[in-house]
Amino acid sequence: MIPQPFNDISRKVLDGERITRAEALALLRRPEAEVDSWLDRMDEVRRKHHGKRVSFCSIVNAQAGGCSENCSFCAQSGHHKTDSPVYKLLPVEQVLKAAAEASGNGANRFGVVIASKGLAYEPEAYVEQVLEMIRAIKAQGRIVPDASLGILDERTILRLKEAGLEGLNHNIETSRRFFPSICTTHTFDERLETIRLAKKHGLFVCSGGIVGMGETDEDRVDLAFTLRDLDVDTSPLNFLIGVHGTPLALREALSPEKCLQITAVFRLVLPEIDLRVCGGRQQCVGDRQADLYRAGATSVLMGNYLTRPGTEPEEDLAMVAAQGLDVERFKPLLPR
Numbered sequence: 001m002i003p004q005p006f007n008d009i010s011r012k013v014l015d016g017e018r019i020t021r022a023e024a025l026a027l028l029r030r031p032e033a034e035v036d037s038w039l040d041r042m043d044e045v046r047r048k049h050h051g052k053r054v055s056f057c058s059i060v061n062a063q064a065g066g067c068s069e070n071c072s073f074c075a076q077s078g079h080h081k082t083d084s085p086v087y088k089l090l091p092v093e094q095v096l097k098a099a100a101e102a103s104g105n106g107a108n109r110f111g112v113v114i115a116s117k118g119l120a121y122e123p124e125a126y127v128e129q130v131l132e133m134i135r136a137i138k139a140q141g142r143i144v145p146d147a148s149l150g151i152l153d154e155r156t157i158l159r160l161k162e163a164g165l166e167g168l169n170h171n172i173e174t175s176r177r178f179f180p181s182i183c184t185t186h187t188f189d190e191r192l193e194t195i196r197l198a199k200k201h202g203l204f205v206c207s208g209g210i211v212g213m214g215e216t217d218e219d220r221v222d223l224a225f226t227l228r229d230l231d232v233d234t235s236p237l238n239f240l241i242g243v244h245g246t247p248l249a250l251r252e253a254l255s256p257e258k259c260l261q262i263t264a265v266f267r268l269v270l271p272e273i274d275l276r277v278c279g280g281r282q283q284c285v286g287d288r289q290a291d292l293y294r295a296g297a298t299s300v301l302m303g304n305y306l307t308r309p310g311t312e313p314e315e316d317l318a319m320v321a322a323q324g325l326d327v328e329r330f331k332p333l334l335p336r
């Protein structure tokens with residue numbers, strides 16, 4: 001028996017209609033435990049748009065720590081005292097090795113990530129080094145070159161595209177209302193502008209956020225609908241793990257059921273795009289990770305996170321195989 005109002009709202013999505021903010025909020029306000037009775041229907045919703053296809057992406061932390069920004073969830077902010085690694089830009093060879101490993105493990109997209117306010121604020125020599133990494137991954141031809149480079153201006157976006165960048169990750173993190181509670185060194189609008197520029201120039205835009213930072217269910221709904229309005233191409237969903245030394249260190253982790261419920265609501269708001277569960281998957285969802293796919297996820301971040309180890313690739317591959325899902329592999333565009 002599928003409970004109301006979930007039955008009616010999820011049926012709308014199966015019928016090709018869009019759900020409203022009020023409906024999304026009503027679902028997030030249902031008891032967390034109810035989510036178990038949503039999973040069969042959510043599996044149907046996911047399969048309607050994505051069939052049995054799932055995909056994995058992977059990242060390299062190409063420059064770690066010491067960031068000028070004060071994002072309160074982030075272990076890499078120079079404003080917080082954490083035990084995260086701090087290092088300058090990795091050599092291109094090391095990034096290429098990580099890209100080849102990610103491809104070998106089954107990931108089809110690979111993101112070069114830097115801890116920085118944005119590449120637009122970095123000196124020319126630094127920008128050139130990052131461009132070189134993108135060119136090298138593109139030339140290697142084994143995985144889609146993506147990046148997460150903070151705030152970008154139009155010229156830098158064009159240069160990245162020219163170098164071969166295909167996808168840009170730039171998370172909006174949370175709602176406009178809650179954003180000033182988690183970061184005061186740049187604005188929500190600066191983040192939106194980078195996303196708009198990336199869309200304007202045809203990059204595949206990956207943008208999402210973090211839940212569990214003290215935001216309300218309304219903020220979560222606003223996050224999902226802002227992503228829908230921005231027409232992002234894929235969305236990462238992160239569950240906060242309070243990092244020791246950050247202002248959010250003591251925040252209690254969301255329960256596995258709340259994580260599944262939020263995943264389901266994001267899927268219903270954004271039915272067509274790849275919904276990627278990233279940070280906090282292991283710690284918050286625990287032994288219910290396989291249910292993330294049944295709640296609507298179509299992708300997870302494979303391998304290590306920016307500052308934490310992740311799941312072994314074999315475990316992730318076994319998890320999706322056990323559910324009868326097929327992993328989308330990279331289709332080379334260039335001769336090897």
Ligand code: SF4
Nearest residue numbers: 067069071074077115
């Ligand atoms: S801008 Fe990025 S790297 Fe810097 S503190 Fe914020 S989230 Fe962390």
